[in-house]
Amino acid sequence: MRKNSESNSENNSKNGGSKGFSLLEILVVLILISLGIIAVAVNIPASRAMIEPESVLAQTASFVLEAKKNALLGFVDVNKRTFNIEQIRNITNSVIISTIPATIGAKNCNLASCLGVTSGSPTKEKDPFSQNNNFSQTSQQLGAICISGQSFCFDTNSSFTFNRFSGRINANYIIFFSNKKRNLALIVTSTGDVLVAENTNNEWRSRTDLQELLIEPIKTKKE
Numbered sequence: 001m002r003k004n005s006e007s008n009s010e011n012n013s014k015n016g017g018s019k020g021f022s023l024l025e026i027l028v029v030l031i032l033i034s035l036g037i038i039a040v041a042v043n044i045p046a047s048r049a050m051i052e053p054e055s056v057l058a059q060t061a062s063f064v065l066e067a068k069k070n071a072l073l074g075f076v077d078v079n080k081r082t083f084n085i086e087q088i089r090n091i092t093n094s095v096i097i098s099t100i101p102a103t104i105g106a107k108n109c110n111l112a113s114c115l116g117v118t119s120g121s122p123t124k125e126k127d128p129f130s131q132n133n134n135f136s137q138t139s140q141q142l143g144a145i146c147i148s149g150q151s152f153c154f155d156t157n158s159s160f161t162f163n164r165f166s167g168r169i170n171a172n173y174i175i176f177f178s179n180k181k182r183n184l185a186l187i188v189t190s191t192g193d194v195l196v197a198e199n200t201n202n203e204w205r206s207r208t209d210l211q212e213l214l215i216e217p218i219k220t221k222k223e
Helices: 002-014 023-072 208-213
Strands: 082-084 096-098 142-147 150-155 159-161 173-178 183-188 194-200 203-206
Touching: 023 082, 023 173, 023 183, 023 194, 023 208, 142 203, 150 173, 194 208
Parallel strands: none
Antiparallel strands: 082 159, 096 173, 142 150, 173 183, 183 194, 194 203
C-alpha cells in the first residue's frame, strides 16, 4: 500500500505537479468576457446612431451620382440612368427617408413662385438654391421649402431620370433623411448638381461643409 502511494506521488512529480483551474478563476474569466460583450453591444449601436443620417445620405448620393455618370456616358438603358428611392429603403430602419420633409422649417422666403406665381426677380446663377424651374403641372407633384433664405421648388416624386449626355433632369428633387437628432437633405437640381442641406433651429440651410460626404466629381468620358 505504501509502495502504491509512493509511486503515485512520483508520477505526480513527473507530470510537473499540474492542476486544473479553480472554480473562482473560471468565474472571473467568464465575468470579464461578459463585460466585454456588453460593452461592444452598447457602444456600437450608439456610434451608428450618431453617424447614421450622414452615412445614409452618402450612400444615397452614390446611387444618384452613379445614375448621372451613366447618363453622361450616354447609356441607352433608362434604368441605369434612373434613381429610385426604393433603392435605399432598406439601408436603415432608424432614419426616415422621404421626398417630403419631416419638418418644413421657417418660411423666410417667397414661395409664391412654386405655386405658379411668376417672380419678378431673375434667377441668380451663382446660387443653386434660388432656381425656379418650369414644372409640368400634369406630371409632377410640387413641394417648396426655403433654403438659406431662398425659395426652392422641387418635385416630390420618388424617382427621376438623368438625360443622356447632358446629365440634367426635368426638375429639382430632394431626398430627406431624418431621425430624432438630425434632419438632412440631399438636393439634386435640374442641372444635375448634387448638394447638401440641413435643418437647424427650424431653418433649412445649405451645408457646403458636408459636400465631402459625396463622392468625387464624375468624369464625363470613358477612360
